[in-house]
Amino acid sequence: MRTDKDNYDAVIIGAGIGGLVCGCYLAKAGLKVLIAEQHFKPGGYCSSFTRGGFTFDAAAHSFGAYRENGIVRRVFNDLDVAERLTVVRADPSDVVITRDCKVSFWSDHEKTVRDFQYAFPAEHNNIANFFCFMRNPELSFFARSRQRTFMDLLASFFKDERLKAIIALPVYGNSGTSPLAMSAVMGSQVFTEFLLDGGYYPGYHVQSLPDTLSQVFLELEGTLLLSSPVKKIRIDDGHVKGIVLNSGDVITSRYVISNCDAKKTFFEMIGTQLLPEDFSRTLESMTPSLSAFILYLGIDHSFDGLLEPGTNFWFLSHYNFDHLHAISELGILKNTVGYLMHVSYDRKTLTAFINVPYINVRFWDKYKKIMTSAFIEKMEADAIPDLSNHVVYADAATPVTLRRYTMNHDGATFGWAITPSQVGLPYMRKPSFLRGLYLTGHWVTRGLGISGVTHVAYDTARMILRKEKRFNNIQEH
Numbered sequence: 001m002r003t004d005k006d007n008y009d010a011v012i013i014g015a016g017i018g019g020l021v022c023g024c025y026l027a028k029a030g031l032k033v034l035i036a037e038q039h040f041k042p043g044g045y046c047s048s049f050t051r052g053g054f055t056f057d058a059a060a061h062s063f064g065a066y067r068e069n070g071i072v073r074r075v076f077n078d079l080d081v082a083e084r085l086t087v088v089r090a091d092p093s094d095v096v097i098t099r100d101c102k103v104s105f106w107s108d109h110e111k112t113v114r115d116f117q118y119a120f121p122a123e124h125n126n127i128a129n130f131f132c133f134m135r136n137p138e139l140s141f142f143a144r145s146r147q148r149t150f151m152d153l154l155a156s157f158f159k160d161e162r163l164k165a166i167i168a169l170p171v172y173g174n175s176g177t178s179p180l181a182m183s184a185v186m187g188s189q190v191f192t193e194f195l196l197d198g199g200y201y202p203g204y205h206v207q208s209l210p211d212t213l214s215q216v217f218l219e220l221e222g223t224l225l226l227s228s229p230v231k232k233i234r235i236d237d238g239h240v241k242g243i244v245l246n247s248g249d250v251i252t253s254r255y256v257i258s259n260c261d262a263k264k265t266f267f268e269m270i271g272t273q274l275l276p277e278d279f280s281r282t283l284e285s286m287t288p289s290l291s292a293f294i295l296y297l298g299i300d301h302s303f304d305g306l307l308e309p310g311t312n313f314w315f316l317s318h319y320n321f322d323h324l325h326a327i328s329e330l331g332i333l334k335n336t337v338g339y340l341m342h343v344s345y346d347r348k349t350l351t352a353f354i355n356v357p358y359i360n361v362r363f364w365d366k367y368k369k370i371m372t373s374a375f376i377e378k379m380e381a382d383a384i385p386d387l388s389n390h391v392v393y394a395d396a397a398t399p400v401t402l403r404r405y406t407m408n409h410d411g412a413t414f415g416w417a418i419t420p421s422q423v424g425l426p427y428m429r430k431p432s433f434l435r436g437l438y439l440t441g442h443w444v445t446r447g448l449g450i451s452g453v454t455h456v457a458y459d460t461a462r463m464i465l466r467k468e469k470r471f472n473n474i475q476e477h
Helices: 015-026 069-077 109-119 121-135 139-144 150-155 160-173 184-196 208-219 260-274 278-285 361-382 399-406 449-467
Strands: 008-014 032-038 050-051 053-059 087-089 094-097 100-105 200-202 223-225 232-236 239-245 252-259 290-298 312-316 338-343 348-357 390-399 437-439
Touching: 008 015, 008 239, 015 069, 015 208, 032 252, 053 290, 053 348, 069 449, 094 160, 100 109, 109 121, 109 312, 121 184, 139 184, 150 160, 150 184, 160 184, 160 312, 160 338, 184 449, 200 208, 200 399, 208 223, 232 252, 232 260, 252 260, 252 449, 260 278, 290 361, 290 399, 338 361, 338 437, 348 361, 361 390, 361 399, 390 399, 437 449
Parallel strands: 008 032, 008 252, 032 223, 094 312, 252 437
Antiparallel strands: 050 053, 087 200, 094 100, 232 239, 239 252, 290 348, 290 390, 312 338, 338 348
8 A cells, every 4th residue: 555645643663463453543533544564464473374274373372351341352342343353262261281280270260269279279278369369459569569570479379389380381471571580560460361361362363353453444544554664763853753664765744653672663763863871771771571482383184182272281391480491402492491382273283382582593593493393292292192293284483583573672572571670661652852752562561462562552542642632532441
């Protein structure tokens, strides 16, 4: 699609879920909005692709916060997205398996509590208190827990190290941050939105979600440019004036909203010469979340030995989070704390992933195939005997793949690591030194996953519409 010759009210960089939701709200309120996306399809990590006759979800495997009053349900209702999607929910949504036991997260919370209590009878009352607290946390908790880690929080409820590790594994997997370093507040949010109200899936493939949001955006007269990387954000006298595409096309706008990597936004698209020195130093010192090694397997139709489709199965190898990822030349996967396995609803594909550091390009070029084989062998030993004999197609994404696909720093899967010092930073949402610039998505230090970026995108749109005195055009959530 070609750009309009007139000026835009707002330009959004990146058509991930955050960019699309923000764009839909702004367009619905009557602003003239353009979204520029570097890939040939929308969605970012929340997208699907076809290889070897199989369709795989690139990274996102489910979403949360879709209960009746959940933020994702409310936003999708606002934007008429809910009625266009057939959302299903796995039950249980998540299962954690260790060498000692198996516990499940059910849609019936009392059933979940009983599952945990059966596995850990000595922690019977503590389990009930913990789940009650997580469903209705005290308001004072957020104020007094700013510097506490998620493991600190778990230790305040439980004594059993195994139980703490079982709860921590899926929170770690859904945040890319060690629970030993993770903010207790953000870890609680991940636990609530990914596990207590998780396991939702949009239609046949994850791609259905960004495709539906894109369609809504176009119907609201928004402009969507695909295969259009942004080279520069235009700045004049401390105020954004639009963007310049790699093609050289110049697009003018009063607001620019970046839904992409924060370092790329500030250091490359804006330039260090326009940034305060203290801001540049802070940004340079910040730590991204871990990346991931993602395995994609196409399975032959005759194999009936797979796990329950739709459910997220977490395999906890050991209980020591001091050794999260021993990915090295000497021990591929051997000491890893755990990984996730997910079978598609049509039983045709299996996706598995493990959090890993970026390391370097040479390492992953050398060990991608070795790790793929080791991963399949590990899944055979842990859960699916004879799996390798039924794999028709196999491929994997490394941190290098993810960096190339999304341009995220070091292939980070969840933006910044959610450590206490990197949570809720105001200058990562709206930097004071540049008027008209906003950030949204994973990199604003306020929300993770589809549910987190959906809420951040809604809130970013609300900030802009309040400034435009069009706040009545957006519902309060």
